Amino acid sequence: MTAINEFSVAIQRRFGRQKIRKFVLGSIPFILLIVLWHMNSIFLVFEPVEIPPIADVWGAIFWLQSDCPGVFAAIEGHNGCQLTNHVSSSVGRVILAMVVGVPLGIGFGILAGMNRVISAYLEPIGVFMNSVSGIAWIPLAIVWFGVGWETTLFIMLNTIFWLLFFNTMMGVRAVPKVLVQGVQTMGGSKLDVILQVYLPGSMTSIITGLRMSMGFGWRALIAAEMIGGDSGLGFMIFVSAQEFKTEEVFLGVILISIIFLATDRWLLVPLEKWTIERWGLVWKPT
Amino acid sequence: MTGDAKLIVQGLSHHYPDEYTGESVHALQDINLQIHDNEFVTIVGPSGCGKTTFLNIIAGLLPYREGRAMVDGVEIKGPGPDRGVVFQEHAILPWRTVNRNIGHGLELRKVPKAEREKRVQEYIDLVGLSGFEERYPHELSGGMKQRVAVARTLCADPVIMLMDEPFAAVDAQTRITLQDELNRVVMATRRTILFITHSVEEAAFLGDRCIVFSRRPGQIKTEIKIDIPREERLWKDMVNNPKFTDARDEILSLVRSEVTNDDNS
Numbered sequence: 001m002t003a004i005n006e007f008s009v010a011i012q013r014r015f016g017r018q019k020i021r022k023f024v025l026g027s028i029p030f031i032l033l034i035v036l037w038h039m040n041s042i043f044l045v046f047e048p049v050e051i052p053p054i055a056d057v058w059g060a061i062f063w064l065q066s067d068c069p070g071v072f073a074a075i076e077g078h079n080g081c082q083l084t085n086h087v088s089s090s091v092g093r094v095i096l097a098m099v100v101g102v103p104l105g106i107g108f109g110i111l112a113g114m115n116r117v118i119s120a121y122l123e124p125i126g127v128f129m130n131s132v133s134g135i136a137w138i139p140l141a142i143v144w145f146g147v148g149w150e151t152t153l154f155i156m157l158n159t160i161f162w163l164l165f166f167n168t169m170m171g172v173r174a175v176p177k178v179l180v181q182g183v184q185t186m187g188g189s190k191l192d193v194i195l196q197v198y199l200p201g202s203m204t205s206i207i208t209g210l211r212m213s214m215g216f217g218w219r220a221l222i223a224a225e226m227i228g229g230d231s232g233l234g235f236m237i238f239v240s241a242q243e244f245k246t247e248e249v250f251l252g253v254i255l256i257s258i259i260f261l262a263t264d265r266w267l268l269v270p271l272e273k274w275t276i277e278r279w280g281l282v283w284k285p286t
Numbered sequence: 287m288t289g290d291a292k293l294i295v296q297g298l299s300h301h302y303p304d305e306y307t308g309e310s311v312h313a314l315q316d317i318n319l320q321i322h323d324n325e326f327v328t329i330v331g332p333s334g335c336g337k338t339t340f341l342n343i344i345a346g347l348l349p350y351r352e353g354r355a356m357v358d359g360v361e362i363k364g365p366g367p368d369r370g371v372v373f374q375e376h377a378i379l380p381w382r383t384v385n386r387n388i389g390h391g392l393e394l395r396k397v398p399k400a401e402r403e404k405r406v407q408e409y410i411d412l413v414g415l416s417g418f419e420e421r422y423p424h425e426l427s428g429g430m431k432q433r434v435a436v437a438r439t440l441c442a443d444p445v446i447m448l449m450d451e452p453f454a455a456v457d458a459q460t461r462i463t464l465q466d467e468l469n470r471v472v473m474a475t476r477r478t479i480l481f482i483t484h485s486v487e488e489a490a491f492l493g494d495r496c497i498v499f500s501r502r503p504g505q506i507k508t509e510i511k512i513d514i515p516r517e518e519r520l521w522k523d524m525v526n527n528p529k530f531t532d533a534r535d536e537i538l539s540l541v542r543s544e545v546t547n548d549d550n551s
Contacts, residue, residue, distance in 0.1 A: 181347055182377035186391040186442050187367030200381040279381040280424025 052247035057254070060247040082236075087255065090232040093152055093221060094214075094263075101160035101213070106206060108161075109168025110198050119169060126166050134159035134220035142228045152232065155224040160213040167212070171205025172198050203275045204282070211268055218260055292446050292478045293321040293344065298353030299503075300339060313339045315503040317353070321446065321480060326472060328481045330489035330537060331499025331507075332544045337482045340504065341450050344480065345371045358445050367391060370444035372452040376431045378423050378438060384410070385419045387434050391442025409437040412471055429460035436468065440475060449481045453488070462521050465491055473516045486541055490534040491524060498540045508540055 012020060034054070040046055041053035048056070067080025074084040112119040112126075134155055141151040179197050188196065225234025233252045240248035276282050300314040313336040321327050329337050342348040344355060346365035355362045357369055370391070371377075378387045386393070389406040397405075410416055413433040423431055432452055439447055453461045465488060472479065483489050489496045493512055500507045512533045514524075524530045 176375070176377075178373050178375050178377045179379060181345075181365070182371070182373065182379070183390070183394070184347070184365040185345055185367075185369060185371040186394050186438075187365075188394050192394060197379065200379070203381075275381070279422055281380060 049244055049246055052250060056247040057250045060245075060251045064248065064251075083251075086231060086233050086236040086252075087259070090221065090225065090234070090256075091259065093149075093156060093232065094217065097153055097156040097160055097217065097221075098213075101157045102164060102210070105161045105164025105209070105213075106168050106199075109165045109206075109209075110172050110194060110202070112165070113169040113172025113175075113202070114194070114198065122165070123169070126162055126169075129158070129162040130166060134216060135223040138224055138227050141224070147228050148230050151228040152221060152224040155228075156217050156221045159217045159220045163213045163216060164206070164209040167205045167209030168202055171202025171209075174205070175201035200275070200279070203279075207268065207272055207276065210271075211264070214260065214263060214268070218256065222256060290323040291320045292323055292325075292358060293319070293480065294354070294356045294359075295319040295344070296354045298340075298343065298350060298355055300336070300343065300348075300350055300352065302339075312503040314343075315505045317504070317506060319497070319506065321478060323478055324476050326477075326479045326481065326492060326494045328483060328489040328493030328496045329499060330483055330486055330496060330541060331504065332501050332541060333484055335499040335501050335544070336504030337499050338450055340499075341371075341448050341480065341482050344446075345369055345448050347371075367395060367442055368445040370439035370442050370447050372432075372435050372439050372447065372449040374451040374454050376423065376428075376435065376455075378431060378434050380423050383420050383422055384415055384426070384434055387423070388437045388441050390438060395442075405441055409441045412440070412474065413437045413467065427460075428456045429464060432456060432464060433467075436471070440471065440477070445478065447477055447479045449479060451483055452481075454484070461488075466521055468492065469516060469519050486538045487534055490530060490537055491519065491521070496533065496537055498537060498544075501544045507544070510537060 015023075037051065038054055040051050041048075041055075061083060064083035065074070065081055067082075068074055068078060068084070069080065074081040077085055077088065079085075108122065112122045137155055137158060138151070141154050145151045145154060175198055179201060180193055183193050183197055221232070222234035222237070225232035226238040229235040233256055237249050237252040240246075240252065272282070295317055298314060298317040299312075301310045301312055303309065304311050317340065319327075329340070331337050339348065343350045344357075344362065346362050346369065349364075350362075360368075362369075379390070382390065385406055388409055389402045392402045392405060410419060413436060415430065415433055415437065418426065418430065423434065426434070432455075435452065453464050456464065469492065471477075481489075481492055490512055496510045496512060498507045498510070499505065510533055512529065514527065514529050518524075518527070
């Protein structure tokens, strides 16, 4: 008994009481969902083709990878490695769209935030583009680029760019003028002002923009892969559903959420901690 | 005559369009002023008299067309490192540590790191921020933030320091401490300073010369010399110094008359 107590005290010291509490409370709905899911496989309220047993979903990982010769083959994109190919295809598109879309969105956002003339040109079309749901472009993109890589990339790029553009522009406008004047009166150039004032000063908005881009971007990407793609998790879900392989659909949906959560946890949260939290720009309940 | 004048202003007037009505506002009228090397000049006047407009013109943040303004013989055209500004609000960057905020001016001028660090440490010690070098502004009190702002401007070593009500936003107790400290720093480093304030006491306490602005359009109404050596300017002594109290009362009545005029019009 004392051993268990010591263990629990050690865990509380390591992670902090509040964090453990939050984690436990947040886990409860998931645990309930898993229990219900498992009950269904015992009592068969829904047929396995409608809701497959947990073991089948787990098994689908190995089934989809059964022709894969090994880890290196999976990295190289061997034809047999279906699951890892779909995952890397989706993740690859997200990374590519981010690498291109984020600097462009932030760059134009800063210019428009700084300059009334540029924002007069770009703001109305930004509002227009943001009001059109990203997936509404899919049919048109298929006409332009055909089914495949370019269509999915275009859809995601289009979603990311306008969100980041808008958020960055708003963030730059909210930067106190006196910070800019301070750098100017110390002899700072326009580039100094952009890099040392506007960019860090709009970081709160930029991170919001990144978070929205990731959310909306992933959704748009999955939809684009379903309709206009030839690979990726969205494509896999769509094809599997047509063949009534529901366990593969479940696996795809779960993987999408896990990847999305992972990018938030390991990319955006650290970025947030490293920048705006350290600078005291986040409101925190005390 | 203008041999050691650091700042020369001749016949400076300023009009600007009102933000809402678009009507032309007459902010400044024929300002003539010289500030000499190592002189501490304060400007005091009723609110809305154009004193901040004047400082912004000298800082190069506001373009002017009527009259001339020169620093070290060079016409003012836009902001530059020869004029360091301490603003009323906190203008230090939240994303830079105390160290990097104070060294910012030197960094922008590409002063080598070793020399920069040496100078920064000097000013950190001077304004009493030792031990806070790696802190971010949000971890500091209001008074400490203004100390960083003052040290940042001092460290950049401008020809003239422009201070725009720098202590207006801190509490009364801190303000007195900061004023005493500023005196000490000015003694230690010999600076040329133009200091804007709406506080009559502050103007008389800090200035070698105090310039009283009229209400809008801002004109130089009078200039009062306050002939008290810097070493004697400590709050605990000043309250009993007749030179200080006389100057303060004189400035106060001048500013008062401007405010009363304003009420009657």
